[in-house]
Amino acid sequence: MGSSKTVISIDAMGGDLGPAAVVEGMAKSADLNPDIHFIVHGDGAELEPLLAKRGITDRCEIRHTDEVVTMHEKPSHVMRHGKGTSMWSAIDAVRAGDAPVCVSCGNTGALMAVSMIRLRKVPGVNRPAIACLWPSNNPSGFNVMLDVGADIRADQDDLLQYALMGMSYARNGFGLSRPRIGLLNVGTEEHKGRAELKVAHELIEAAAGQNEFEYIGFIEGGDIPSDRVDVIVTDGFTGNVALKTAEGTANLISETLREAFKYSWLSRMAALLAYPSLQRLKKRVDPRQANGGVFLGLNGTVVKSHGAADGTSFAAAIKLASQLAQSGFGEKLAARVASLTEASQIEEPASQNQDASKDTSST
Amino acid sequence: MGSSKTVISIDAMGGDLGPAAVVEGMAKSADLNPDIHFIVHGDGAELEPLLAKRGITDRCEIRHTDEVVTMHEKPSHVMRHGKGTSMWSAIDAVRAGDAPVCVSCGNTGALMAVSMIRLRKVPGVNRPAIACLWPSNNPSGFNVMLDVGADIRADQDDLLQYALMGMSYARNGFGLSRPRIGLLNVGTEEHKGRAELKVAHELIEAAAGQNEFEYIGFIEGGDIPSDRVDVIVTDGFTGNVALKTAEGTANLISETLREAFKYSWLSRMAALLAYPSLQRLKKRVDPRQANGGVFLGLNGTVVKSHGAADGTSFAAAIKLASQLAQSGFGEKLAARVASLTEASQIEEPASQNQDASKDTSST
Numbered sequence: 001m002g003s004s005k006t007v008i009s010i011d012a013m014g015g016d017l018g019p020a021a022v023v024e025g026m027a028k029s030a031d032l033n034p035d036i037h038f039i040v041h042g043d044g045a046e047l048e049p050l051l052a053k054r055g056i057t058d059r060c061e062i063r064h065t066d067e068v069v070t071m072h073e074k075p076s077h078v079m080r081h082g083k084g085t086s087m088w089s090a091i092d093a094v095r096a097g098d099a100p101v102c103v104s105c106g107n108t109g110a111l112m113a114v115s116m117i118r119l120r121k122v123p124g125v126n127r128p129a130i131a132c133l134w135p136s137n138n139p140s141g142f143n144v145m146l147d148v149g150a151d152i153r154a155d156q157d158d159l160l161q162y163a164l165m166g167m168s169y170a171r172n173g174f175g176l177s178r179p180r181i182g183l184l185n186v187g188t189e190e191h192k193g194r195a196e197l198k199v200a201h202e203l204i205e206a207a208a209g210q211n212e213f214e215y216i217g218f219i220e221g222g223d224i225p226s227d228r229v230d231v232i233v234t235d236g237f238t239g240n241v242a243l244k245t246a247e248g249t250a251n252l253i254s255e256t257l258r259e260a261f262k263y264s265w266l267s268r269m270a271a272l273l274a275y276p277s278l279q280r281l282k283k284r285v286d287p288r289q290a291n292g293g294v295f296l297g298l299n300g301t302v303v304k305s306h307g308a309a310d311g312t313s314f315a316a317a318i319k320l321a322s323q324l325a326q327s328g329f330g331e332k333l334a335a336r337v338a339s340l341t342e343a344s345q346i347e348e349p350a351s352q353n354q355d356a357s358k359d360t361s362s363t
Numbered sequence: 364m365g366s367s368k369t370v371i372s373i374d375a376m377g378g379d380l381g382p383a384a385v386v387e388g389m390a391k392s393a394d395l396n397p398d399i400h401f402i403v404h405g406d407g408a409e410l411e412p413l414l415a416k417r418g419i420t421d422r423c424e425i426r427h428t429d430e431v432v433t434m435h436e437k438p439s440h441v442m443r444h445g446k447g448t449s450m451w452s453a454i455d456a457v458r459a460g461d462a463p464v465c466v467s468c469g470n471t472g473a474l475m476a477v478s479m480i481r482l483r484k485v486p487g488v489n490r491p492a493i494a495c496l497w498p499s500n501n502p503s504g505f506n507v508m509l510d511v512g513a514d515i516r517a518d519q520d521d522l523l524q525y526a527l528m529g530m531s532y533a534r535n536g537f538g539l540s541r542p543r544i545g546l547l548n549v550g551t552e553e554h555k556g557r558a559e560l561k562v563a564h565e566l567i568e569a570a571a572g573q574n575e576f577e578y579i580g581f582i583e584g585g586d587i588p589s590d591r592v593d594v595i596v597t598d599g600f601t602g603n604v605a606l607k608t609a610e611g612t613a614n615l616i617s618e619t620l621r622e623a624f625k626y627s628w629l630s631r632m633a634a635l636l637a638y639p640s641l642q643r644l645k646k647r648v649d650p651r652q653a654n655g656g657v658f659l660g661l662n663g664t665v666v667k668s669h670g671a672a673d674g675t676s677f678a679a680a681i682k683l684a685s686q687l688a689q690s691g692f693g694e695k696l697a698a699r700v701a702s703l704t705e706a707s708q709i710e711e712p713a714s715q716n717q718d719a720s721k722d723t724s725s726t
Contacts, residue, residue, distance in 0.1 A: 135615065149549060152557055186512060186603040194515055194600065221607030225615040237557065238604055240549040241597075244584030245605040246612040252498065252588040253616055253644070260640040267640040273633035277623040281616070 006035045006322050009099035011090035012042035013068040014106030016308045019046055022105065025314025027054035029322070032315075036322055039093050041065055041086040065089045069106050071307055075113035082114055091118045094300035100325040101301040103292075103317050105309050111302065112150055112295060119298040124337045127151045127158045128297035129236070130304065131169050132243060133290040133320075137227040140174050142290055145224060147236035148243045150295065154235035159183065159200035160207060161337065165296040166231035167213045168336050172327035173294075173320065176230055178212055182219035184234035184242075193218065204233070211336070292317040294324070297337070301330050369398045369688050371681060372462035374453035375405035376431040377469030379671045382409055385468065388677025390417035392685070395678075399685055402462055404428055404452040428452045432469050434670055438476035445477055454481045457663035463688040464664040466655075466680050468672050474665065475513055475658060482661040487700045490514045490521045491660035492599070493667065494532055495606060496653040496683075500590040503537050505653055508587060510599035511606045513658065517598035522546065522563035523570060524700065528659040529594035530576045531699050535690035536657075536683065539593055541575055545582035547597035547605070556581065567596070574699070655680040657687070660700070664693050 010026060012019045019042055030036055037059050040047055044064035051057045067084040082088045087106045094102045095118050104111050112128070121128060129147035136143040146166050147154060154162065163181050170179035183201055185193040201218065208215040216229055221242060224232055234242070257278075261271035271278075291313040295302040301324050305317035324330075373389060375382045382405055393399055400422050403410055407427035414420045430448040432441050445451045450469045457465045458481050467474050475493070484491060492510035499506040509529050510517060517525065526544050533542035546564055548556040564581065571578040579592055584605060587595055597605070620641075624634035634641075654676040658665040664687050668680035687693075 137615070137618075152549060152555075184604060186515060186600055221604045221609075222611035222614070224608055225611050234604075237549055238601060241547060241584045241601055241605055242608040245587055245608050246584075248585035248588050249609040249612040250616060251585070252500070253613060255500075257640075257644050260643040261637070263640060263643060266636070270633065270636035270638075270640055274624070274630070274637045275633075277620075277626060277630040277633055280623040280626060281620050 004035050005037055006033075006325050007037050007039060007099040008318060008321050008325065009039045009090045009093035009102040010041065010318075011086045011102065011104035011106055012040050012047055013065075013086040014071075014104050014111075014307070015305070015314075016071070016105070017310060019043070020050055021310050022314055023047070023050040023054055023056075024311030025309070025318060026060075027056050028311055028315035029318040030056050030059050032319075033322060035326075036318070037061075039063060039090075039099055041089040041093070042068075043086075063089055063093070069110050071107045073107065073110055075109040078110040079113045079117055082110070087111060088114055088118070091115055091300075091302065094302070095119055100330055101303060101321045103303045103305055103314075103321050105305045105307050105314070107307065108149065108293070108304055111304055115295055115298055115300075115302045119300045119302070122297055122299055122334045122337050124340060125161055125165075125297035127154060127161070128295055129162050129165060130293045131166060131296055132239075132293045134224055134232070134243075134246070135290060136225040138230065142174075143225065143230055143232060144170050144173070145232040145234070145239055145243070146296065147234065147239050148293065149236045149240035152235070152237040154196075156196045156199035156203055159196070159233055159235070160203040161297070161340070162233045163204045163213075163215075163231070164207065164211060164336050164340055165333060166233060167211060168329065168333040169294060169296060169324075170230050172329040172332060173323055174230070178214055179230040180214045180216050180228070181208075181231045181233060182216045182223065182229040184224075184232055184238060185218040185220065187218070187220065200233075207340070290316070292320040294320070296333065299330070299334070301325070367398045368400055369396075369685050370400050370402060370462040371684050371688065372402045372453045372456040372465040373404065373681075374449045374465065374467035374469055375403050375410055376428075376449040377434075377467050377474075377670070378668070378677075379434070379468070380673060382406070383413055384673050385677055386410070386413040386417055386419075387674030388672070388681060389423075390419050391674055391678035392681040393419050393422050395682075396685060398689075399681070400424075402426060402453075402456050404449040404456070405431075406449075426452055426456070432473050434470045436470065436473055438470075438472040441473040442476045442480055445473070450474060451477055451481070454478055454663075454665065457665070458482055463693055464666060464684045466666045466668055466677075466684050468668045468670050468677070470670065471512065471656070471667055474667055478658055478661055478663075478665045482663045482665070485660055485662055485697045485700050487703060488524055488528075488660035490517060490524070491658055492525050492528060493656045494529060494659055495602075495656045497587055497595070497606075497609070498653060499588040501593065505537075506587065506589075506593055506595060507533050507536070508595040508597070508602055508606070509659065510597065510602050511656065512599045512603035515598070515600040517559075519559045519562035519566055522559070522596055522598070523566040524660070524703070525596045526567045526576075526578075526594070527570065527574060527699050527703055528696060529596060530574060531692065531696040532657060532659060532687075533593050535692040535695060536686055537593070541577055542593040543577045543579050543591070544571075544594045544596060545579045545586065545592040547587075547595055547601060548581040548583065550581070550583065563596075570703070653679070655683040657683070659696065662693070662697070664688070 131146035133142040293304040494509035656667040
């Protein structure tokens with residue numbers, strides 16, 4: 001198979017539409033990328049005919065599991081009793097080094113919990129984060145935002161780690177050599193916002209030079225889709241609310257648009273004529289094209305696909321996973337965080353030992 | 364003049380488009396509502412001809428001021444040196460009891476700061492809040508969300524007060540007899556979210572019966588525009604990010620839609636035919652129709668209009684202000700908060716004095 005083979009570990013069972021949609025997405029990806037191979041986790045008897053039907057049996061290794069994590073299972077329960085599930089098995093393939101990345105449609109809380117205990121955090125990372133792709137005015141069509149829900153808290157050091165992890169993701173996922181990073185706040189003036197944001201502002205600014213990113217400072221909610229920024233850093237509570245608010249707003253507008261076009265025979269005719277334009281709009285802001293929350297800060301990369309992902313959407317998540325796998329993203333991120341930890345270990349004695357601060361301040 | 368006269372105090376100088384847009388909005392409102400009279404604050408020499416041109420001189424009393432608060436002035440500076448400004452004068456008319464409500468396009472931070480020191484908080488209110496109208500699927504077309512930026516912090520007691528203030532606003536501004544209240548969180552399951560949200564969840568639930576609102580529990584960002592809820596309660600940091608994220612999303616979609624319709628001669632023709640439908644959409648989600656953040660929890664009502672408000676938009680803010688004035692909203696809100704304070708004062712001895720708890724628990 002040669003050295004360019006990319007193996008992706010697939011949890012085939014967790015999605016709302018069942019394994020058929022997952023296998024459809026795998027087949028689309030296999031068509032587009034001859035280097036991709038899969039380790040597929042789930043019910044063998046159900047998966048075999050699906051893979052055969054799509055003609056990708058020889059690109060797949062099936063690992064049979066009897067159980068499935070459902071959408072409403074509590075993360076704590078899955079952590080204790082999830083060993084026989086397709087989700088657990090898919091993550092364990094990454095743990096064993098059989099694949100660099102895993103893709104699952106399973107429930108986010110359970111997937112994060114199992115990823116945490118099986119893959120463990122990269123040394124130096126305090127809180128892992130979930131990064132999402134946000135439709136934007138940038139050439140790639142997307143910005144990166146993190147954290148969008150791995151953890152509801154984040155202090156100044158976590159926010160600095162998110163900045164570095166987001167930078168690494170933007171560089172390896174989008175080929176941006178010098179990503180622009182913004183810190184989400186309620187005002188762009190420096191005197192506004194929470195205390196930890198002011199400290200994080202200083203920390204990220206100070207880290208910009210050495211880590212070759214550009215820090216553009218505080219940004220507001222309205223800047224998230226703008227082309228002034230590539231990576232938006234925030235805590236998981238705020239990020240999750242912002243993400244779901246944007247989805248809700250887009251849904252409200254699209255429903256209203258549909259109603260507006262139903263209003264009269266003239267507007268129904270207009271809708272017909274406008275169809276190609278509306279399809280272009282839809283493609284541009286379609287969440288299916290931006291499918292894939294990436295768990296960052298673990299020893300191995302996990303891509304979370306939407307629970308309701310169809311074949312197209314799941315293929316987008318696989319594409320993202322294979323880009324990250326091929327770029328060697330996991331190792332690069334770990335190295336980046338390690339360099340930060342070393343830097344802070346050099347600084348720490350000065351701040352911990354107040355008496356010595358005069359002597360070390362000039363070093 | 365009679366007893367039905369409604370007097371609105373207007374800061375005519377603070378907006379981006381100057382006093383002409385403000386006076387245009389006043390004239391529109393005066394046309395629609397014969398009961399409205401204005402106290403207008405600003406440069407008399409500039410205002411007199413504008414009022415005369417619109418034919419509303421006899422509906423207005425001018426109070427001349429020499430100075431204006433600019434958009435970028437710091438709130439702390441305005442608090443110390445703002446006495447001669449139109450903003451200060453407009454709020455002082457409410458303080459003096461000459462008008463029950465004031466409308467200004469001035470900068471939000473300065474307007475809140477001056478409102479706080481001149482009007483003072485209603486007894487029992489810890490943090491005032493800014494409530495905004497959010498385009499929604501409800502029959503009124505709007506939901507109420509608070510706080511969207513008065514204060515970046517809110518503990519459980521503040522969130523309970525926001526719930527009661529928001530309820531009072533929805534009842535008096537929209538005529539809803541039994542508003543449905545939701546608490547913004549990252550998940551609808553009760554085990555998710557920050558500690559203060561879990562406590563607020565209990566407090567608001569317990570207050571629902573006595574205060575005649577319906578508490579629907581935790582909601583997520585996607586539910587903000589839904590018809591399941593009338594009032595969304597959150598802290599000012601999260602609320603402000605959500606509001607600006609929604610505005611940014613709507614802008615991205617409308618720009619993309621415009622581009623999609625420019626794509627070819629066919630799509631340009633489609634755009635022409637679709638124009639009435641798109642206008643209907645625009646009207647439905649037009650922020651100009653929902654103009655007016657209301658400051659709640661002060662002795663007197665202050666309506667903050669967008670800085671860039673044009674005549675139509677400013678008229679919407681005046682309409683909101685007059686509805687609130689005519690409903691006697693200010694007094695009702697104060698009474699509602701007072702009843703909450705009394706209730707908690709009855710409870711407090713039991714919790715403060717552990718020894719006496721057995722004796723008082725049955726009262």
